[in-house]
Amino acid sequence: NAGVTQTPKFQVLKTGQSMTLQCAQDMNHEYMSWYRQDPGMGLRLIHYSVGAGITDQGEVPNGYNVSRSTTEDFPLRLLSAAPSQTSVYFCASMGGDNYEQYFGPGTRLTVT
Amino acid sequence: GQNIDQPTEMTATEGAIVQINCTYQTSGFNGLFWYQQHAGEAPTFLSYNVLDGLEEKGRFSSFLSRSKGYSYLLLKELQMKDSASYLCAVRDAGGYQKVTFGTGTKLQVIP
Numbered sequence: 001n002a003g004v005t006q007t008p009k010f011q012v013l014k015t016g017q018s019m020t021l022q023c024a025q026d027m028n029h030e031y032m033s034w035y036r037q038d039p040g041m042g043l044r045l046i047h048y049s050v051g052a053g054i055t056d057q058g059e060v061p062n063g064y065n066v067s068r069s070t071t072e073d074f075p076l077r078l079l080s081a082a083p084s085q086t087s088v089y090f091c092a093s094m095g096g097d098n099y100e101q102y103f104g105p106g107t108r109l110t111v112t
Numbered sequence: 113g114q115n116i117d118q119p120t121e122m123t124a125t126e127g128a129i130v131q132i133n134c135t136y137q138t139s140g141f142n143g144l145f146w147y148q149q150h151a152g153e154a155p156t157f158l159s160y161n162v163l164d165g166l167e168e169k170g171r172f173s174s175f176l177s178r179s180k181g182y183s184y185l186l187l188k189e190l191q192m193k194d195s196a197s198y199l200c201a202v203r204d205a206g207g208y209q210k211v212t213f214g215t216g217t218k219l220q221v222i223p
Contacts (some may be wrong), residue, residue: 011139019149031209033210033211035213040215041215042199042213042214042215042216043155043199043201043209043213044215044218045210045212045213048210048211050209056210058210059212077199090154094211097129097159099143099147100143100157100160101147101157101201101211102157103154103155103156105153105154105156106153
């Protein structure tokens, strides 16, 4: 039981490049989400999903796309990277009786 | 939407008790989380309160007052390893029930 996994752990992109951050969970949770964390701003919700085929925008969705074709996977796509997207990205899944939200280890992204 | 407020920083002494407050104003409320996050690591779940009152888990307790839009996390017998950021988060009411975080309280435990 791996919990929530994220790849890659570190990434450097040039402005304008695109990439996909991968996230997978093996707990059969319906709810998954993507956050970015910047100094002094806490965790901000980018996109979230309440089940396969259902996604919605969070606080800061611009420049990011998501899809949820399976319960397990919830990839985050950066369409055209910008320096403002330099951040630490966390994927999370939530479920169980206590609605405990488990976080992946994070992806540290730098856009130059 | 959600508006969540926490103090930015706190300092406390090893062995002491510290209370970290969180206030929120929401358009819908389904529950409140507390998370611990050490520097450079992912947040880890501490507690989830749905009903008013105090819930205790070992050295950590969490309190919720829904009518006042107020919660606190109480840490007893502080240890140096408790130095971390503590994040308050609110879960929406309604169908999608998204979770929104406050900016976190950085706690420093000193000898």
